[in-house]
Amino acid sequence: MKKVLLILSVIMAVFMAKNVDAQTAEGDLLVGVWEPSHGKARVKVEKIADKYFGKIVWLREPNDPNTGQPKVDRNNPDESMRQVPLKGYRLLKDFTYSGKKEWGNGTIYDPENGNTYSCVIKARDENTLDIRGYVGVKTFGRTDVWQRVTIKK
Amino acid sequence: MLRTSLLYVILSTALFGCTGGGEKISLESGTVLLVAPGPLYEGSNTATVEWTPDQGDVSGKEITSARVSKIRLTGSGEYADLFSDITFSLAAPGADMRRVGVLNPVVVGDSTWELQVAEEQKNIEDFFKGKPITLVADVNLKRDLEADLKLTAEVVFETEVKK
Numbered sequence: 001m002k003k004v005l006l007i008l009s010v011i012m013a014v015f016m017a018k019n020v021d022a023q024t025a026e027g028d029l030l031v032g033v034w035e036p037s038h039g040k041a042r043v044k045v046e047k048i049a050d051k052y053f054g055k056i057v058w059l060r061e062p063n064d065p066n067t068g069q070p071k072v073d074r075n076n077p078d079e080s081m082r083q084v085p086l087k088g089y090r091l092l093k094d095f096t097y098s099g100k101k102e103w104g105n106g107t108i109y110d111p112e113n114g115n116t117y118s119c120v121i122k123a124r125d126e127n128t129l130d131i132r133g134y135v136g137v138k139t140f141g142r143t144d145v146w147q148r149v150t151i152k153k
Numbered sequence: 154m155l156r157t158s159l160l161y162v163i164l165s166t167a168l169f170g171c172t173g174g175g176e177k178i179s180l181e182s183g184t185v186l187l188v189a190p191g192p193l194y195e196g197s198n199t200a201t202v203e204w205t206p207d208q209g210d211v212s213g214k215e216i217t218s219a220r221v222s223k224i225r226l227t228g229s230g231e232y233a234d235l236f237s238d239i240t241f242s243l244a245a246p247g248a249d250m251r252r253v254g255v256l257n258p259v260v261v262g263d264s265t266w267e268l269q270v271a272e273e274q275k276n277i278e279d280f281f282k283g284k285p286i287t288l289v290a291d292v293n294l295k296r297d298l299e300a301d302l303k304l305t306a307e308v309v310f311e312t313e314v315k316k
Binding site for chain 1: 255
């Protein structure tokens with residue numbers, strides 16, 4: 001009887017570990033370089049401390065036309081952070097994988113107006129994301145479609 | 154008379170309530186090594202390290218508020234003309250990532266960088282809830298780097314704990 005219980009618990013442990021691995025692999029689908037529909041930037045998503053973050057790695061117009069200098073976060077509500085460059089700016093923050101190819105609990109920052117919105121990400125497929133930024137409830141929001149830059153086959 | 158006394162009580166409560174009254178304690182990271190595994194490409198790259206605060210004096214006490222007061226990064230002399238800017242953030246499973254420092258532009262020739270600390274620092278105390286803190290340095294590289302990027306960081310937190 002003890003042997004049966006031991007075998008059963010080993011089988012369960014293996015099954016649970018495999019399930020966690022599968023969840024992690026599915027969550028990591030978000031990792032990569034993505035381009036929003038406006039095509040003005042590219043965002044690299046990476047995993048830090050078990051959460052997902054996205055930062056700008058490419059800008060179509062990297063320099064401010066007024067100053068000729070690299071663009072900075074001039075609309076940041078915190079004045080002390082307005083010289084943070086947009087190239088490298090982490091605008092997707094703190095996403096966790098909630099299953100079913102959806103990531104939530106995160107925020108998206110809009111450098112054009114300095115506002116941060118709640119955000120949910122849903123993968124249509126391996127190369128297409130629906131990024132929905134919203135205020136309060138998901139109904140009051142806007143969805144943008146992002147494409148993976150290096151297509152996964 | 155009663156009205157004056159009541160007003161005095163309200164004002165005193167407001168005044169002393171605002172001062173917090175907790176014990177102020179500095180927490181220092183010591184020297185920790187952040188690494189971004191190479192090869193690295195020109196542009197933004199991320200060096201990280203997990204750091205568990207040695208809470209010493211605050212052990213067993215509740216940290217009611219915290220803020221970063223100093224961030225100093227040091228690298229090898231090879232990096233003296235490698236970075237265009239640096240930002241520094243904190244991340245942890247139980248807290249939202251916070252950007253707490255920036256240096257833009259980076260002065261050519263330096264290999265120790267003192268970052269400007271953010272004025273607004275919300276909920277930094279959330280990082281002291283028992284789990285390791287990930288220290289995150291984002292550096293914009295002017296050119297590719299074949300090897301790992303290694304930076305040492307010294308971070309100082311000013312905390313307030315319940316007496």
